[in-house]
Amino acid sequence: MNKCLVFTIKSRYGRFRKPYTTTSALTYTIIHPLAVKGILGAVIGIDKNELYHYTQDFKIAIQVLSKVKKDMQSFNLLNMKKSDKFFRFPSNIEFLREPNYRIFVVATEEKLNTLEETFESGDFVFTPYLGASEHIAKITYEGVYKTEKLKRDIYYVDTAIPEDNIELKLREKDEYVINIDNIPIKNNVKREYSQYKKVIFPSEGKKLRGLCEGLYKVGDKNVFFL
Numbered sequence: 001m002n003k004c005l006v007f008t009i010k011s012r013y014g015r016f017r018k019p020y021t022t023t024s025a026l027t028y029t030i031i032h033p034l035a036v037k038g039i040l041g042a043v044i045g046i047d048k049n050e051l052y053h054y055t056q057d058f059k060i061a062i063q064v065l066s067k068v069k070k071d072m073q074s075f076n077l078l079n080m081k082k083s084d085k086f087f088r089f090p091s092n093i094e095f096l097r098e099p100n101y102r103i104f105v106v107a108t109e110e111k112l113n114t115l116e117e118t119f120e121s122g123d124f125v126f127t128p129y130l131g132a133s134e135h136i137a138k139i140t141y142e143g144v145y146k147t148e149k150l151k152r153d154i155y156y157v158d159t160a161i162p163e164d165n166i167e168l169k170l171r172e173k174d175e176y177v178i179n180i181d182n183i184p185i186k187n188n189v190k191r192e193y194s195q196y197k198k199v200i201f202p203s204e205g206k207k208l209r210g211l212c213e214g215l216y217k218v219g220d221k222n223v224f225f226l
Helices: 033-044 109-121
Strands: 003-010 059-064 070-078 088-097 100-106 138-149 153-157 166-168 178-187 193-202 208-212 216-218 221-223
Touching: 003 109, 003 216, 033 059, 033 100, 033 109, 033 178, 059 193, 059 221, 100 109, 100 221, 109 138, 153 221, 193 208
Parallel strands: none
Antiparallel strands: 003 100, 003 138, 059 100, 070 088, 138 216, 153 208, 166 208, 178 193, 216 221
């Protein structure tokens, strides 16, 4: 792991739907690595049928730059199945409001070069969005940085990290909200979620302090790749 591409992405709204919800569509509190892979595939034009294989070796770290805010809105949805009668039904849908993330990506040199050229030019094949096509996102490219693996020690961590990889050692001056969510980190070729991790993260660009294992130094950030 030698180089890491870094960019920020934000939108007015975002939604990363939990698959086990039905009439009330709930969202994860943070963008997950599989959604990031989908965004990366979209901007460089990878066919959705090839996305799973193309992004298998990608490593993703996620920093939450905004406050975690949720809205619940009611919609009248239409049943569009040909075999069923036409009807409307109410549904409550949860959204993230003003989500903003810094994303760290590690991949092969060839794929990283492709991503770098695309982000530098801003010539995206498909429009990036946060979870749903109506939530069009703005991407700001930050650059490619060297990575350095850190030994097990006490650090301030900038990104989401599995709770098993950090023993919190907070100080009185560390005043912020700590969020925990069980997010998907792997899927299968059918695009079904196959593995989850319970991650812990602060919002608004704050840092966690703790005894950490598996961290990498990327620029001036300490990150964990999911």
